[in-house]
Amino acid sequence: xxxxxxxxxxxxxxxxxxxxxxxxxxxxxxxxxxxxxxxxxxxxxxxxxxxxxxxxxxxxxxxxxxxxxxxxxxxxxxxxxxxxxxxxxxxxxxxxxxxxxxxxxxxxxxxxxxxxxxxxxxxxxxxxxxxxxxxxxxxxxxxxxxxxxxxxxxxxxxxxxxxxxxxxxxxxxxxxxxxxxxxxxxxxxxxxxxxxxxxxxxxxxxxxxxxxxxxxxx
Amino acid sequence: xxxxxxxxxxxxxxxxxxxxxxxxxxxxxxxxxxxxxxxxxxxxxxxxxxxxxxxxxxxxxxxxxxxxxxxxxxxxxxxxxxxxxxxxxxxxxxxxxxxxxxxxxxxxxxxxxxxxxxxxxxxxxxxxxxxxxxxxxxxxxxxxxxxxxxxxxxxxxxxxxxxxxxxxxxxxxxxxxxxxxxxxxxxxxxxxxxxxxxxxxxxxxxxxxxxxxxxxxx
Ligand SMILES: Cc1cc2nc3c(=O)[nH]c(=O)nc-3n(C[C@H](O)[C@H](O)[C@H](O)COP(=O)(O)O)c2cc1C
Ligand SMILES: Cc1cc2nc3c(=O)[nH]c(=O)nc-3n(C[C@H](O)[C@H](O)[C@H](O)COP(=O)(O)O)c2cc1C
Numbered sequence: 402x403x404x405x406x407x408x409x410x411x412x413x414x415x416x417x418x419x420x421x422x423x424x425x426x427x428x429x430x431x432x433x434x435x436x437x438x439x440x441x442x443x444x445x446x447x448x449x450x451x452x453x454x455x456x457x458x459x460x461x462x463x464x465x466x467x468x469x470x471x472x473x474x475x476x477x478x479x480x481x482x483x484x485x486x487x488x489x490x491x492x493x494x495x496x497x498x499x500x501x502x503x504x505x506x507x508x509x510x511x512x513x514x515x516x517x518x519x520x521x522x523x524x525x526x527x528x529x530x531x532x533x534x535x536x537x538x539x540x541x542x543x544x545x546x547x548x549x550x551x552x553x554x555x556x557x558x559x560x561x562x563x564x565x566x567x568x569x570x571x572x573x574x575x576x577x578x579x580x581x582x583x584x585x586x587x588x589x590x591x592x593x594x595x596x597x598x599x600x601x602x603x604x605x606x607x608x609x610x611x612x613x614x615x616x617x618x619x
Numbered sequence: 620x621x622x623x624x625x626x627x628x629x630x631x632x633x634x635x636x637x638x639x640x641x642x643x644x645x646x647x648x649x650x651x652x653x654x655x656x657x658x659x660x661x662x663x664x665x666x667x668x669x670x671x672x673x674x675x676x677x678x679x680x681x682x683x684x685x686x687x688x689x690x691x692x693x694x695x696x697x698x699x700x701x702x703x704x705x706x707x708x709x710x711x712x713x714x715x716x717x718x719x720x721x722x723x724x725x726x727x728x729x730x731x732x733x734x735x736x737x738x739x740x741x742x743x744x745x746x747x748x749x750x751x752x753x754x755x756x757x758x759x760x761x762x763x764x765x766x767x768x769x770x771x772x773x774x775x776x777x778x779x780x781x782x783x784x785x786x787x788x789x790x791x792x793x794x795x796x797x798x799x800x801x802x803x804x805x806x807x808x809x810x811x812x813x814x815x816x817x818x819x820x821x822x823x824x825x826x827x828x829x830x831x832x833x834x835x836x837x
Binding site: 411 | 660766
């Protein structure tokens, strides 16, 4: 069945102001690789994940699982796996060109933030679902849907003054899935360390394309 | 070079309140397929796209192009292409199972909103870039990056009281790319009709998974 849908209709002035304020807030988002160990209230993380769960998804499959790790031991085991695979990625798998393209960001395979951040959020995409009769349920566009959800999650983090770095740990999925005891239909898509920025945090000094380079009006 | 990064440090109480308010706002987002023809200020759309452009991207490639169509003729041509392909999708290409899975959403190949919505935003992913020396520049994770950007765009729309329906028009990419004169490195990822909800808009009556079904804490 269908139900009526309505939404507050703002004045044009209010809309313009709200659109500016929201842009101003998200413009401040950066991928921060230096995270403070300061504890973050768990309720806030709950609400951030609830917000991510409002994302649209192909055929309303909601194909996401958010694994939130705060246990120090488990964080360290994740770090060991990621650094192990990332060292191979940088030294052997990514190739000279990719490593060169990352040079300006100054990333490498050492990921201290995996120990330090109070939370690691590992986002799994459910590549298919399981029906009550044990048959597989197709999850149309699951990777796109989960990535959209991650975009909403990033906005929700910024809104409360928390930072992260969006990362897609290459080749770490299978080992992390086993470590975190996720079922075979789930595949790791993203790993986000979450916390306040460290006091002495720095980010690469680069800008973003202006509106006229990312848009065409017709 | 690296530059210092800092962000406002809210009190825990403020964070909690902000996280609740943001959740409350985005919880109201629904895919709305009945859009009002009422005009929307162009400046607001500009800011929404600027906001989408703040998304993270693999190796900072910013691999997105937002094509904003408000011209009535062009919207109608888009509608003809989409309905033409979607009819084939529903009748032949998607298969009985997929069509069945969509039955509860009550979608079909007739897309009146493509004529009616004041704006259509077509989001293209740049599958590679072109360097000054004409060589191809790899765009790592371009589809994931553009989908994250779309998630941020959806949040920005909701924030100003506008609606859309996230759609990935199957098999329409090549014809729409030609119609909109986009270069060969760009592929259509999403088509979003944007406007106020129609007075009599309805949405499928379904809920979302609660926190404990989408998250695991460890
Ligand atoms: C990747 C993706 C593709 C989608 N494709 C379509 C589409 O082609 N047509 C459509 O009407 N809805 C489409 N949707 C919208 C979903 O049906 C909708 O998000 C889902 O039913 C949940 O409803 P909600 O967005 O109102 O929460 C798509 C959503 C996503 C995320
Ligand atoms: C899909 C995706 C994968 C990414 N992977 C990594 C990663 O593995 N390691 C990392 O340090 N940053 C990663 N990033 C972050 C980008 O390097 C960063 O978004 C980009 O340099 C732009 O900087 P900004 O986020 O500060 O605007 C990734 C971003 C995206 C969207």
